[in-house]
Amino acid sequence: AQSVTQLGSHVSVSEGALVLLRCNYSSSVPPYLFWYVQYPNQGLQLLLKYTSAATLVKGINGFEAEFKKSETSFHLTKPSAHMSDAAEYFCAVSEDEGGKLIFGQGTELSVKP
Amino acid sequence: GAVVSQHPSWVICKSGTSVKIECRSLDFQATTMFWYRQFPKQSLMLMATSNEGSKATYEQGVEKDKFLINHASLTLSTLTVTSAHPEDSSFYICSASATDRKNQPQHFGDGTRLSIL
Numbered sequence: 001a002q003s004v005t006q007l008g009s010h011v012s013v014s015e016g017a018l019v020l021l022r023c024n025y026s027s028s029v030p031p032y033l034f035w036y037v038q039y040p041n042q043g044l045q046l047l048l049k050y051t052s053a054a055t056l057v058k059g060i061n062g063f064e065a066e067f068k069k070s071e072t073s074f075h076l077t078k079p080s081a082h083m084s085d086a087a088e089y090f091c092a093v094s095e096d097e098g099g100k101l102i103f104g105q106g107t108e109l110s111v112k113p
Numbered sequence: 114g115a116v117v118s119q120h121p122s123w124v125i126c127k128s129g130t131s132v133k134i135e136c137r138s139l140d141f142q143a144t145t146m147f148w149y150r151q152f153p154k155q156s157l158m159l160m161a162t163s164n165e166g167s168k169a170t171y172e173q174g175v176e177k178d179k180f181l182i183n184h185a186s187l188t189l190s191t192l193t194v195t196s197a198h199p200e201d202s203s204f205y206i207c208s209a210s211a212t213d214r215k216n217q218p219q220h221f222g223d224g225t226r227l228s229i230l
Contacts, residue, residue: 046218098217105156
Protein backbone atom coordinates (compact mmCIF):
# COMPACT_ATOMS: atom_id res chain seq x y z
CA ALA A 1 0.00 0.00 0.00
CA GLN A 2 1.07 3.54 -0.65
CA SER A 3 0.51 6.68 1.38
CA VAL A 4 1.62 10.28 1.52
CA THR A 5 1.98 12.62 4.47
CA GLN A 6 2.31 16.35 4.06
CA LEU A 7 3.63 18.06 7.17
CA GLY A 8 1.84 21.31 7.81
CA SER A 9 -1.62 22.02 6.50
CA HIS A 10 -0.76 25.69 6.18
CA VAL A 11 2.53 27.43 5.43
CA SER A 12 2.97 31.19 5.34
CA VAL A 13 6.01 32.94 3.88
CA SER A 14 6.92 36.46 2.91
CA GLU A 15 7.28 37.44 -0.71
CA GLY A 16 10.84 36.70 -1.80
CA ALA A 17 11.43 34.14 0.95
CA LEU A 18 12.22 30.47 0.53
CA VAL A 19 9.29 28.13 0.10
CA LEU A 20 9.58 24.65 1.63
CA LEU A 21 6.64 22.25 1.55
CA ARG A 22 7.25 18.86 3.10
CA CYS A 23 6.15 15.50 1.79
CA ASN A 24 6.95 12.02 3.06
CA TYR A 25 5.78 8.88 1.36
CA SER A 26 5.36 5.21 2.04
CA SER A 27 5.51 2.67 -0.75
CA SER A 28 6.28 -1.01 -1.08
CA VAL A 29 7.41 -0.53 -4.67
CA PRO A 30 9.62 2.12 -6.27
CA PRO A 31 7.35 5.14 -6.23
CA TYR A 32 6.41 7.71 -8.79
CA LEU A 33 6.01 11.02 -6.97
CA PHE A 34 4.24 14.18 -8.01
CA TRP A 35 3.55 17.68 -6.82
CA TYR A 36 0.38 19.39 -7.97
CA VAL A 37 -0.94 22.91 -7.41
CA GLN A 38 -4.61 23.80 -7.12
CA TYR A 39 -6.07 27.28 -7.34
CA PRO A 40 -9.56 27.93 -5.91
CA ASN A 41 -12.36 26.14 -7.75
CA GLN A 42 -9.99 24.67 -10.29
CA GLY A 43 -8.50 21.31 -11.08
CA LEU A 44 -4.91 20.32 -10.51
CA GLN A 45 -1.85 21.45 -12.41
CA LEU A 46 1.27 19.33 -12.43
CA LEU A 47 4.30 21.14 -11.03
CA LEU A 48 6.82 18.33 -11.31
CA LYS A 49 7.27 14.58 -11.11
CA TYR A 50 9.85 12.03 -10.03
CA THR A 51 10.05 8.90 -12.14
CA SER A 52 13.29 7.26 -11.01
CA ALA A 53 15.56 9.34 -13.22
CA ALA A 54 17.31 12.30 -11.59
CA THR A 55 16.68 12.68 -7.87
CA LEU A 56 16.56 16.47 -8.16
CA VAL A 57 13.58 17.37 -10.25
CA LYS A 58 12.92 20.80 -11.67
CA GLY A 59 9.39 21.85 -12.44
CA ILE A 60 7.42 24.81 -13.64
CA ASN A 61 7.29 28.25 -12.04
CA GLY A 62 10.70 27.86 -10.43
CA PHE A 63 9.77 24.93 -8.20
CA GLU A 64 11.96 21.91 -7.63
CA ALA A 65 11.91 18.83 -5.45
CA GLU A 66 14.47 16.32 -4.31
CA PHE A 67 13.79 12.63 -3.94
CA LYS A 68 15.54 11.19 -0.89
CA LYS A 69 15.00 7.48 -0.60
CA SER A 70 16.77 7.21 2.76
CA GLU A 71 14.36 9.74 4.22
CA THR A 72 11.35 8.67 2.13
CA SER A 73 10.88 12.34 1.35
CA PHE A 74 10.06 14.48 -1.66
CA HIS A 75 10.01 18.05 -0.37
CA LEU A 76 9.06 20.91 -2.66
CA THR A 77 11.10 24.11 -2.68
CA LYS A 78 11.26 27.44 -4.42
CA PRO A 79 14.05 29.93 -3.70
CA SER A 80 11.90 33.05 -3.81
CA ALA A 81 8.15 33.12 -3.23
CA HIS A 82 5.88 35.19 -5.41
CA MET A 83 2.40 36.38 -4.56
CA SER A 84 1.02 34.24 -7.38
CA ASP A 85 2.35 31.12 -5.65
CA ALA A 86 -0.43 31.33 -3.05
CA ALA A 87 -2.47 28.17 -3.59
CA GLU A 88 -3.04 24.64 -2.32
CA TYR A 89 -0.27 22.16 -2.98
CA PHE A 90 -0.67 18.41 -3.09
CA CYS A 91 1.97 15.72 -3.03
CA ALA A 92 0.95 12.41 -4.57
CA VAL A 93 2.35 8.93 -5.07
CA SER A 94 1.60 6.29 -7.65
CA GLU A 95 2.87 2.87 -8.65
CA ASP A 96 3.23 4.01 -12.25
CA GLU A 97 3.23 7.32 -14.01
CA GLY A 98 -0.27 7.18 -15.41
CA GLY A 99 -1.82 5.13 -12.65
CA LYS A 100 -4.13 6.09 -9.83
CA LEU A 101 -2.80 8.69 -7.46
CA ILE A 102 -2.78 8.69 -3.69
CA PHE A 103 -2.77 12.27 -2.46
CA GLY A 104 -1.48 13.85 0.68
CA GLN A 105 -3.69 16.08 2.78
CA GLY A 106 -2.54 19.21 1.03
CA THR A 107 -0.67 22.30 2.19
CA GLU A 108 -2.09 25.76 1.77
CA LEU A 109 0.63 28.25 0.93
CA SER A 110 0.09 31.89 1.82
CA VAL A 111 2.46 34.59 0.61
CA LYS A 112 2.62 37.86 2.51
CA PRO A 113 3.64 41.08 0.78
CA GLY B 114 -0.45 20.11 -24.23
CA ALA B 115 -3.00 17.51 -23.23
CA VAL B 116 -6.35 18.96 -22.26
CA VAL B 117 -9.14 17.44 -20.23
CA SER B 118 -12.50 19.15 -20.31
CA GLN B 119 -15.06 18.66 -17.57
CA HIS B 120 -18.68 19.71 -17.84
CA PRO B 121 -20.57 21.25 -16.18
CA SER B 122 -18.28 23.32 -13.99
CA TRP B 123 -21.04 24.08 -11.51
CA VAL B 124 -24.44 22.52 -10.91
CA ILE B 125 -27.13 23.15 -8.34
CA CYS B 126 -30.10 20.83 -8.14
CA LYS B 127 -32.80 19.58 -5.86
CA SER B 128 -32.44 16.57 -3.63
CA GLY B 129 -33.49 13.36 -5.34
CA THR B 130 -32.45 14.29 -8.85
CA SER B 131 -29.66 12.62 -10.81
CA VAL B 132 -26.73 14.59 -12.11
CA LYS B 133 -24.38 13.63 -14.93
CA ILE B 134 -20.84 14.97 -15.17
CA GLU B 135 -18.81 14.58 -18.34
CA CYS B 136 -15.06 14.23 -18.65
CA ARG B 137 -13.52 14.52 -22.10
CA SER B 138 -9.96 14.21 -23.30
CA LEU B 139 -9.80 16.79 -26.07
CA ASP B 140 -6.57 16.05 -27.90
CA PHE B 141 -5.65 12.54 -26.87
CA GLN B 142 -7.23 9.15 -26.35
CA ALA B 143 -7.57 7.93 -22.81
CA THR B 144 -8.00 4.27 -22.02
CA THR B 145 -8.20 5.12 -18.35
CA MET B 146 -9.90 7.96 -16.56
CA PHE B 147 -10.10 8.57 -12.85
CA TRP B 148 -12.80 10.20 -10.76
CA TYR B 149 -11.92 12.00 -7.54
CA ARG B 150 -13.99 13.71 -4.90
CA GLN B 151 -12.82 16.64 -2.85
CA PHE B 152 -14.54 18.10 0.19
CA PRO B 153 -13.82 21.73 1.19
CA LYS B 154 -10.33 22.21 2.56
CA GLN B 155 -9.56 18.54 2.11
CA SER B 156 -7.55 16.37 -0.23
CA LEU B 157 -8.69 14.46 -3.30
CA MET B 158 -10.04 10.99 -2.68
CA LEU B 159 -10.10 8.53 -5.55
CA MET B 160 -13.61 7.24 -6.14
CA ALA B 161 -13.12 4.97 -9.10
CA THR B 162 -10.99 4.06 -12.07
CA SER B 163 -12.84 4.13 -15.37
CA ASN B 164 -11.65 1.86 -18.17
CA GLU B 165 -12.90 2.20 -21.73
CA GLY B 166 -15.16 -0.65 -22.70
CA SER B 167 -15.28 -2.29 -19.29
CA LYS B 168 -16.73 -1.80 -15.84
CA ALA B 169 -15.24 0.78 -13.55
CA THR B 170 -13.19 -0.23 -10.56
CA TYR B 171 -14.52 1.41 -7.42
CA GLU B 172 -12.53 2.20 -4.31
CA GLN B 173 -13.58 0.75 -1.02
CA GLY B 174 -16.52 2.54 0.50
CA VAL B 175 -17.78 4.08 -2.76
CA GLU B 176 -21.31 3.02 -3.66
CA LYS B 177 -21.41 1.64 -7.18
CA ASP B 178 -25.15 2.16 -7.53
CA LYS B 179 -24.90 5.69 -6.29
CA PHE B 180 -22.05 6.81 -8.53
CA LEU B 181 -22.53 5.33 -11.98
CA ILE B 182 -19.54 5.52 -14.28
CA ASN B 183 -19.61 4.97 -18.01
CA HIS B 184 -16.55 5.05 -20.26
CA ALA B 185 -18.04 4.38 -23.66
CA SER B 186 -15.28 5.86 -25.80
CA LEU B 187 -11.60 6.66 -25.61
CA THR B 188 -12.36 10.34 -25.11
CA LEU B 189 -15.38 10.38 -22.82
CA SER B 190 -16.20 9.17 -19.34
CA THR B 191 -19.31 10.15 -17.41
CA LEU B 192 -20.12 10.11 -13.71
CA THR B 193 -23.79 10.08 -12.76
CA VAL B 194 -24.73 10.82 -9.18
CA THR B 195 -28.06 9.09 -8.80
CA SER B 196 -30.78 10.36 -6.46
CA ALA B 197 -28.44 13.01 -5.15
CA HIS B 198 -28.75 14.25 -1.58
CA PRO B 199 -27.11 17.14 0.26
CA GLU B 200 -24.32 14.91 1.55
CA ASP B 201 -23.28 14.30 -2.07
CA SER B 202 -22.45 17.97 -2.43
CA SER B 203 -18.78 18.17 -3.23
CA PHE B 204 -16.16 19.05 -5.83
CA TYR B 205 -15.73 16.24 -8.35
CA ILE B 206 -12.59 16.10 -10.47
CA CYS B 207 -11.70 13.76 -13.30
CA SER B 208 -8.34 12.98 -14.80
CA ALA B 209 -7.15 11.00 -17.79
CA SER B 210 -4.10 9.00 -18.76
CA ALA B 211 -3.18 8.96 -22.42
CA THR B 212 -3.32 5.64 -24.23
CA ASP B 213 -0.66 6.37 -26.79
CA ARG B 214 1.69 8.35 -24.61
CA LYS B 215 3.49 5.97 -22.37
CA ASN B 216 5.00 7.28 -19.18
CA GLN B 217 2.83 10.36 -19.19
CA PRO B 218 1.19 11.69 -16.04
CA GLN B 219 -2.51 12.18 -15.56
CA HIS B 220 -4.13 15.33 -16.83
CA PHE B 221 -6.89 16.85 -14.73
CA GLY B 222 -10.12 18.55 -15.61
CA ASP B 223 -11.12 21.78 -13.89
CA GLY B 224 -13.65 20.04 -11.68
CA THR B 225 -17.40 20.19 -11.14
CA ARG B 226 -18.87 21.77 -8.05
CA LEU B 227 -22.07 19.96 -7.16
CA SER B 228 -24.51 21.53 -4.72
CA ILE B 229 -27.60 19.60 -3.71
CA LEU B 230 -30.35 21.62 -2.06
